[in-house]
Amino acid sequence: MTEVKGEFSMISKRKITLLSCILSLAVASGCTGSAPASNAGSGSGAAKDAGKSETTQPAASTAPVTLRFSWWGNEVRHKATIEVINLYMKKNPNVTIKAEYRGKSERELIATGLAGGSIADIVQLNPPWMEDFTRNSDFFVDFNTKNNLIDLSGIDPQFLKENGVFNNKLVGLPMGVNATIGIMNKTVADKFGIPSTLDTKWTWDDFYKYGKTVNQKDPESYMLNMDIGSMVEFVLKRYIVQKTGKYMIGDDYSLGFTRDDLAEALTYINKLYTDKVAIPASDAQVFNDAAQTNPKWINGKAVMVFSWTSTVSPYTNGIKGEFVPFALPTREGAKNSALIVKPPQVVAISNKSKNVDEAVKFVNFFLNDVEANKILKDTRSISAVKPVAEAVGAEKLYDPVVLKGHEYGMKNMGLGDNGPTTNGEIIEVLENAVEIVAYPNANINKVTDDSMKLINDILKTLKK
Structure with a gap:
């Protein structure tokens, strides 16, 4: 495990204006593919999907795994996210997570990565993109097929459905409210x-x-x-x-x-x-x-x-x-x-990932671990996981402007x-x-x- 440092990853950027053409080419050339077999890594215990019964956690593995996690934001978000990545790698020494981050969302950059199959294993996405990215494509893992690896019980089921389900698949999880x-x-x-x-x-x-x-x-x-x-x-x-x-x-x-x-x-x-x-x-x-x-x-x-x-x-x-x-x-x-x-962003996992299960486990940690979310605070607004939001809020770690704005939004939605x-x-x-x-x-x-x-x-x- 190598500690992630606070430097920008050098990501190749190619401006493409016709997003629909990029995605159409991806489908036509078979870039979407299906999820390859994934390596099961160490887990933090059994988990369950919202509204579904608990299933058995697979045996842990200590085989070395490398994942890529892509997101955008400001320096505060970068620093907090990198700290959470390092915390996870400390708890799971067989896992290395490479951080790929930038200052802007850059829809075309993501579309190019999806079309070319070079997208990161774990990717932060803007909710408005999801309709286009999923209309005729199968780029992302359905989290409903991984309910033994991730706990979604703390997220409002309707909020989850409205913002993460496309073509009857749960492909995006809210990174906040x-x-x-x-x-x-x-x-x-x-x-x-x-x-x-x-x-x-x-x-x-x-x-x-x-x-x-x-x-x-x-x-x-x-x-x-x-x-x-x-x-x-x-x-x-x-x-x-x-x-x-x-x-x-x-x-x-x-x-x-x-x-x-x-x-x-x-x-x-x-x-x-x-x-x-x-x-x-x-x-x-x-x-x-x-x-x-x-x-x-x-x-x-x-x-x-x-x-x-x-x-x-x-x-x-x-x-x-x-x-x-x-x-x-x-x-x-x-x-x-x-x-x-709505969610500020959703997190998805690429169907091209060679380590889908390990990626799901990290997402579970990122969303549900209280220690991790005390580090993240409100860098992606208030947590969408109710018990996590309550735990972070109890320690007054949310910015008052964010908290007041969130409360006003919930009352006047x-x-x-x-x-x-x-x-x-x-x-x-x-x-x-x-x-x-x-x-x-x-x-x-x-x-x-x-x-x-x-x-x-x-x-x-x-x-x-």
Whole structure:
């Protein structure tokens, strides 16, 4: 067993824009394969699947095993995850786990690894990717076939089903419970007279009216620090779902919103940019998928960001100011809060792994071991395993901002995203639309019409 050090692994990165083509090629060339025989290693005792009877633990093995574990995050998450890996290897000296980590999620990188069969044994995945990754593919191990090696009894069965089951297989396990939340720098908000209590009830109009005063008072400052992808996730989609009370895309791939709904949302976003509520898109996109590294945020020139409870640490660690959670705005007469509660990430095991059983045992340890989760704390939000969350919480190891945001999310949970809503091609259309309307004089009617046509064309394909 070799201790993992805190250095980035050198992972080859190849940008591929057509994700669907990558996955289609993988299926056509037989890259998915089936799970090879795995080496059974040392276990920590019998385990059971949620709702299933306990089964017999196989005999332990001391044969040397090497696993690769891939994830992304900030330095705090990296450090904690590496510490847990080292703890596991200390307890299981025949197992070596190679850490492969990076700063951004990088969907295309994962897709390339799946297509080429080079994906790590254990991989952290973004929940919105799962619909695309599993539609016509069999890349991942079904944890229901390994219920003698992993205990899922502490995870809410419905939460597990909604977020981990695809094509009737349990292929992803929640690495935490994540809630939509605003992260506000109260110190900066106070300077501009912005209300910062969690119980302040904001409408989208309120947010706009207060937000534009920030730049009016200081031309170097803005209310909102967000990239284009986040603007789609936390403003456009939430704005529309609050109006309709429906999924953006139905489970049958029907459209859950009208042309006018989309035009209204794009018009609102255009106002956020035009009236300088949000940091200009040209500046924000330099820090795409890493808005916490934007100098305006670091230097106290942005009041808040809409994000997830799992990202509190990246946005607050080492940044001056007092931070508080901030409620998602709602619209007058909203049919749904649209406040999402979901896993921050899911963990999966590659069907290509030569050591599936050992990989499952590590995942069991990662999710269920209390000592490990006292190290991880809230680097992936609050644990999805109830007794683990209670044990960590009892020692007050969760960041108060995360804990308050989590509690608020659980009380005000709304309609989340079903699988079709997370389709990568549809998200790309919406992101392109937002990027266009982020600039003055955008022709919102044309953008809306073009986007609706593209989305309807995609849905026709998906229905086949």
